[in-house]
Amino acid sequence: MTPPDDPALVRVLAADGTFAPTPEAERFLPLIDALTDTDLETFYRDMVVVRAFDRQATHLQRQGQLALWPPSLGQEAAQVGSVRATRPQDHLFPSYREHVVATTRGVDPIDIIRVMRGLSHGGWDPTDPANGNTHIYTLVLGSHTLHATGYGMGMVFDGRCATGDPNRDEAVIVYYGDGASSQGDVHEAMVFANTYQTPQVFFLQNNQWAISVPVATQSRSPLHARAAGYGMPSTLVDGNDVLASYAVSKLALDEARAGAGPRAIEAMTYRMGAHTTSDDPTKYRTSDEEQSWAQRDPIARMHAYLRARGASDAFFDEVDAAAAAYADDVRVRTNALGGLEASTMFAHVYSEPHPLMVEQERWTAEYEASFAGGAA
Amino acid sequence: MTPPDDPALVRVLAADGTFAPTPEAERFLPLIDALTDTDLETFYRDMVVVRAFDRQATHLQRQGQLALWPPSLGQEAAQVGSVRATRPQDHLFPSYREHVVATTRGVDPIDIIRVMRGLSHGGWDPTDPANGNTHIYTLVLGSHTLHATGYGMGMVFDGRCATGDPNRDEAVIVYYGDGASSQGDVHEAMVFANTYQTPQVFFLQNNQWAISVPVATQSRSPLHARAAGYGMPSTLVDGNDVLASYAVSKLALDEARAGAGPRAIEAMTYRMGAHTTSDDPTKYRTSDEEQSWAQRDPIARMHAYLRARGASDAFFDEVDAAAAAYADDVRVRTNALGGLEASTMFAHVYSEPHPLMVEQERWTAEYEASFAGGAA
Amino acid sequence: MTGATSVQTMPFAKALSAGLRAAMASDDHVLLMGEDIGKLGGVFRVTEGLQAEFGDRRVLDTPLAESGIVGTAIGLAMAGFRPVVEIQFDGFVFPAFDQITTQLAKLTNRHEGALQMPVVIRIPYGGHIGAVEHHQESPEAYFAHTPGLRVVSPSTPNDAYWMIQDAIASPDPVIFLEPKAKYWLKGEVDTAERALPLHASRIARRGTDVTLVGHGAMVTTLLQAAALAESEGTSCEVVDLRSLSPIDYGPILDSVRRTGRMVYAQEAPGNVSVGSEVAATVMERAFFALESPVLRVSGFDVPFPPAKLEGTYLPDVDRILEAVDRALAY
Amino acid sequence: MTGATSVQTMPFAKALSAGLRAAMASDDHVLLMGEDIGKLGGVFRVTEGLQAEFGDRRVLDTPLAESGIVGTAIGLAMAGFRPVVEIQFDGFVFPAFDQITTQLAKLTNRHEGALQMPVVIRIPYGGHIGAVEHHQESPEAYFAHTPGLRVVSPSTPNDAYWMIQDAIASPDPVIFLEPKAKYWLKGEVDTAERALPLHASRIARRGTDVTLVGHGAMVTTLLQAAALAESEGTSCEVVDLRSLSPIDYGPILDSVRRTGRMVYAQEAPGNVSVGSEVAATVMERAFFALESPVLRVSGFDVPFPPAKLEGTYLPDVDRILEAVDRALAY
Ligand SMILES: Cc1ncc(C[n+]2csc(CCOP(=O)(O)OP(=O)(O)O)c2C)c(N)n1
Ligand SMILES: Cc1ncc(C[n+]2csc(CCOP(=O)(O)OP(=O)(O)O)c2C)c(N)n1
Ligand SMILES: [Mg+2]
Numbered sequence A, B: 001m002t003p004p005d006d007p008a009l010v011r012v013l014a015a016d017g018t019f020a021p022t023p024e025a026e027r028f029l030p031l032i033d034a035l036t037d038t039d040l041e042t043f044y045r046d047m048v049v050v051r052a053f054d055r056q057a058t059h060l061q062r063q064g065q066l067a068l069w070p071p072s073l074g075q076e077a078a079q080v081g082s083v084r085a086t087r088p089q090d091h092l093f094p095s096y097r098e099h100v101v102a103t104t105r106g107v108d109p110i111d112i113i114r115v116m117r118g119l120s121h122g123g124w125d126p127t128d129p130a131n132g133n134t135h136i137y138t139l140v141l142g143s144h145t146l147h148a149t150g151y152g153m154g155m156v157f158d159g160r161c162a163t164g165d166p167n168r169d170e171a172v173i174v175y176y177g178d179g180a181s182s183q184g185d186v187h188e189a190m191v192f193a194n195t196y197q198t199p200q201v202f203f204l205q206n207n208q209w210a211i212s213v214p215v216a217t218q219s220r221s222p223l224h225a226r227a228a229g230y231g232m233p234s235t236l237v238d239g240n241d242v243l244a245s246y247a248v249s250k251l252a253l254d255e256a257r258a259g260a261g262p263r264a265i266e267a268m269t270y271r272m273g274a275h276t277t278s279d280d281p282t283k284y285r286t287s288d289e290e291q292s293w294a295q296r297d298p299i300a301r302m303h304a305y306l307r308a309r310g311a312s313d314a315f316f317d318e319v320d321a322a323a324a325a326y327a328d329d330v331r332v333r334t335n336a337l338g339g340l341e342a343s344t345m346f347a348h349v350y351s352e353p354h355p356l357m358v359e360q361e362r363w364t365a366e367y368e369a370s371f372a373g374g375a376a
Numbered sequence C, D: 001m002t003g004a005t006s007v008q009t010m011p012f013a014k015a016l017s018a019g020l021r022a023a024m025a026s027d028d029h030v031l032l033m034g035e036d037i038g039k040l041g042g043v044f045r046v047t048e049g050l051q052a053e054f055g056d057r058r059v060l061d062t063p064l065a066e067s068g069i070v071g072t073a074i075g076l077a078m079a080g081f082r083p084v085v086e087i088q089f090d091g092f093v094f095p096a097f098d099q100i101t102t103q104l105a106k107l108t109n110r111h112e113g114a115l116q117m118p119v120v121i122r123i124p125y126g127g128h129i130g131a132v133e134h135h136q137e138s139p140e141a142y143f144a145h146t147p148g149l150r151v152v153s154p155s156t157p158n159d160a161y162w163m164i165q166d167a168i169a170s171p172d173p174v175i176f177l178e179p180k181a182k183y184w185l186k187g188e189v190d191t192a193e194r195a196l197p198l199h200a201s202r203i204a205r206r207g208t209d210v211t212l213v214g215h216g217a218m219v220t221t222l223l224q225a226a227a228l229a230e231s232e233g234t235s236c237e238v239v240d241l242r243s244l245s246p247i248d249y250g251p252i253l254d255s256v257r258r259t260g261r262m263v264y265a266q267e268a269p270g271n272v273s274v275g276s277e278v279a280a281t282v283m284e285r286a287f288f289a290l291e292s293p294v295l296r297v298s299g300f301d302v303p304f305p306p307a308k309l310e311g312t313y314l315p316d317v318d319r320i321l322e323a324v325d326r327a328l329a330y
């Protein structure tokens, strides 16, 4: 297990928002210096907006509008930092809590809502350019890491990376958790990634918990150290520091795109909320622990930093208003969501016609019609 | 991939048999000094005897007596060194090429023959004390590493290790190959072993090949380096040096038994023969490579060392004669092996009665009897 | 304990929990393993309180890796333990499928009887809870097809209490399928005496016109259908399969020989399913007794749909009665 | 090419190889992946020469990890490739089972049709080669039960040649089961014209008294049984299933309606198998046409035994004829 203040940690902003790079952060500072004020404001805005959405979704679940909601609360900096380091041509493979990643890349939040409402398994179409090459969530933990590696192999085979032109080069980034890191598929994904030198970043959000199980049960030693065993460089970053998360992701993605092979990042963060709306974290963790992490809130940290740099009240107010409007819009659209036709169940099991689908869809239609007839 | 002459290598005997410890070997020398002449002769004898058996089995397969034979040729030092470092109370989980391990622990070679002849899936009974706690072969690569870890968990839970009494403490050692190292199960076995601090040694025989696939396809960096990512110490050893293999295994097992947690060893060795009797290695590797490894033959090396220490011709002749007799005995007993009753197919699928077994066994008996009747 | 005091009313999940506790108390090598089963008591709270009672060496919160859980359970069984594994949801059993199929199911046979494999794999399964993907599936066919496994599914609290203990006592590996829709179902549990052996099927209701057979959560639905059918003048016998492998055909064949008609209900996709096997076998063994073919009411041959469609996907009383009508119309 | 020159006699494995080559030549995003398939040409030499011809970016010798192979094949398919995976032997497909079942089979549905999954998984399967454990199994039931997969098994060189190309052309995932006992079987291959679509069953022999149905290596055995039966005065029709999911029931039902009797033969354990499904469906759809129940001749419900017993385990001509006699005796 990585202690939250491991000396290998890359951190730029201290918990109170002061600019205080750790020794490991030094080499990333040029990347941070290159950020404009607008960039910094965007990072902040992303985090605030998606947190408002996330809270709204939690409320919606409580009101019975959703089957389930897995909050991203507390992990905004890790997600915004990494996703803002991607380029439009990159492909992103989230796990299932990457609401910040998905929406920042363009996924309509209502599509995530539809998944959690029981209206769709996938939610959005990753081949639609509007979704920024964000692949859909995968609920079988770790299994998508192999899809990301395979996609990266495709990039290698098709010459989509290491072309010498950074504007064309592509990369994949795959998100997974401390719990998922124990799965055999994650190992195999790393084996294949290193063998085929995929342009890939393994982005581990270590939020300290896998439901009720602490990360110490998954590993007694730092998870990022696993990468070295595959010959892959890795970086440990303070995942609640959006600037550090951005910088380490940017470097790793740039290197991967250019042909240097896969890289790993462990972002130390914290799941500030429940695992999902079905969960009661008081059963397994202390409020002391929760409070100590509340001190490291990624949004408060960036707020303090921007404030110290001179951001205005007007800016913060405007962001809060935008966030509230965003969340409101989600609520309104959620309440307006309709149902599902039975036929959708049969429509996409296969891409080509299949006799069982034809028969069973027909049977269902006739069967449903028989009730309609009876009621008429 | 580990270069065969990696500076981290623990080696005591140079390829020509001279005593020339590498820097990494220094700390193991006391363990080697503690060996008696008889120990050294035993190591040599073990290797020569099992090689004779292995060659005999290959002949038997050629003569149509066996379905298949996977030779252990060339890997004798890695296997003898490690197995001679175990204590009687230890449990051994071989993969499927550990004929040297199995027979040295007491498994009757004819039991391995029975597996490869198609007379038995398991071959021997690991609960029979005669078999030295040698578990049976597992053909689904890597899956047995989890069984070994689970067994080690049982040792921890039952207080069978770390008792403070080295004569009572137990350990498990699990063997697997460079190819198998890519399997997810091996990763999960390491995760669980480290979480539960099992008294366990992961013994990887890197024989450079997984059938036709070179180890470079499994990993571009040294396999033993993976252990560190789980928080486990690891050692790289010249697996063709029986003294070095013994010493590193002895230390790792002693530490594991005493409660220090799991350890990993990568033994650099070479599969001097074909993958199995169905394989033709000329399709995928050069005779230059084969010859370069023939120079590092583990038996020739130990022969030269013993010879230089003053072992007599009489000793070597006696070992050769014993080996020939051992192999002869296997041949004679193989030729005398009988067939299988149909009923054995149904007898052990379940430990308690099962209606399908009862019905199908009865049906088979009646069906077979109907032919007997017809012929009478 | 006297019969009078030994009967208590409790929900299915509590009955299971009581059964686990009894098994753990009577053999200190019974050990529970799984994700979130210790401190949290499992996502369905079936193991609640057991870690506090028996300690964290008897109730293990494992790393998050199903192959690892089952694989180490096998090793523990080799070392003399009786591990009871919880898979968190039906759809997450597949990472462990290799260990279950090529190892757990075959090890006793591979050892020619020298080694028993008393491992129980508990899987909450089936729909009706409106959950997201992978949380509502019925994977029983995969296990029932696999030689070396025993597969059971209790449908009442009393069966939950006894069958979990019998499964743990079994020297063979048992896939123990818990119809999650029934966790909150209350019923009487007689803690003094088991009603039936682990692998017996059970007549849940007597009837004369059509035999309804099923397993898991479907048993309740079949009983509801039978009640409704009765009000419409059709008398249905209901058989709870209880054991999916091996299947106890005695009560089913006996019933079909009386009724001449049968409907099988299951939530799993129908193609190559337990229902296919029961239908084929009943038609083979009671060929001349049948006045209509055995009809099957199953989940459709599609992945379990988004929750808003589960009501359409899952066989319900109406679909069962539709099949009863078809059977009677032959 | 004219019909006359397009017919060649070749062994099954060579026909497969030719089919793979044709698919690779016509689409440069068809790519082969597996253990030892490149330099070695596969343990059965089906891919021999293809790496030399198409390069090591089209024919990949992968790391030794089946979940990794199938999982990365999925990612490659997402990136526009058409991966054809070789699993070395039937018994080694289980480490990939999660990727096949929860991912490959479901991804098109999960994406609501936005993503196709043109992945073929080739599996040499079945017995008759006297090999050690895990090398002679018939895992088809697991795949046939899984919605989202297509499952086929050619039994002749001509089908091998065409079906592999059709499987690769399919936008859906196809489990492609190669009866390894038939790799050396020679037969005519018409490289100009396919005889049947991928999912059609095929009348392999005409007959009037009993319908024999089966798949894979059993088709040869059924034909031998039919020949022998004929010499004893019984006329058997033989249907080669070819496609195990979906199943083309047309020719089977048509045949059974004429003969009134049917026997299904398969190497897999019979319990909850493809044979169970075919038997249940045929009895359901041809209920009044049947004069005897559909009988099944299967592998026993045990793990595939040590090779010296495979002759007892595997259905043979005698066991099929015994079932034919039983069917006729009803
Ligand atoms: C293969 C598999 N097993 C179990 C689960 C049930 N499950 C869902 S989330 C979760 C914990 C995940 O922990 P982690 O990977 O750390 O991600 P986090 O929830 O912290 O984001 C579990 C056990 C699952 N989804 N997939
Ligand atoms: C899961 C699995 N996949 C494939 C195989 C087929 N197979 C048998 S041995 C072998 C190569 C093993 O290589 P390695 O682990 O290095 O052991 P070695 O043969 O070199 O001793 C393969 C691919 C198998 N036995 N199990
Ligand atoms: Mg976590």
Ligand SMILES: [Mg+2]
Pocket: B177, B178, B179, B205, B206, B207, B208, B209, B210, B211
């Ligand atoms: Mg090897």
